[in-house]
Amino acid sequence: MEKLPKLQEFKAPEGYFEGLPDRIIQKSKRERSSIFIRYAAAASVLVTLGIWQFGLINAPTAPLTLEEEALLYIESNQWSSEDVLGLSENPNEILDQIIEDQFGPDDLPLEVEDENWY
Structure with missing residues (x-):
């Protein structure tokens, strides 16, 4: 144990804990908006595929000879x-x-x- 280097005492940067709540709130707002965008993109893809699929089903087809x-x-x-x-x-x-x-x-x-x- 004596051969191991001694660790220096850890000190937080000045003002770190005072600004921490604001940074956490900003980060959570960004995550919420990105989750909303992902769900909106997925929903738009599904709606587009649904419209395309139902549009093809209702298309009239000519009978074969x-x-x-x-x-x-x-x-x-x-x-x-x-x-x-x-x-x-x-x-x-x-x-x-x-x-x-x-x-x-x-x-x-x-x-x-x-x-x-x-």
Whole structure:
């Protein structure tokens, strides 16, 4: 214990305790106003999101055509193209239309009636 340095006696700065209550009151007023600002900012964000969300819910949407709905099912991998052809009354007509769209009306592949065409 003798080897430890001796601590100097602590003295508060002059006038510290006289001005302390005023500094504490000022600090608490600042904290209250900053808490109010935080709550006000959070409330404004929530109100804005609520208005935006309810505005989108009430927006009218155009109904999809049967073709658009089928394309959505195909693109979402719920239906395969075979499923769509199976639902069709005339799948050969759909396949002919796809081939015509792919190659164009002038470049259609030749129709081969002979089973051994090679």
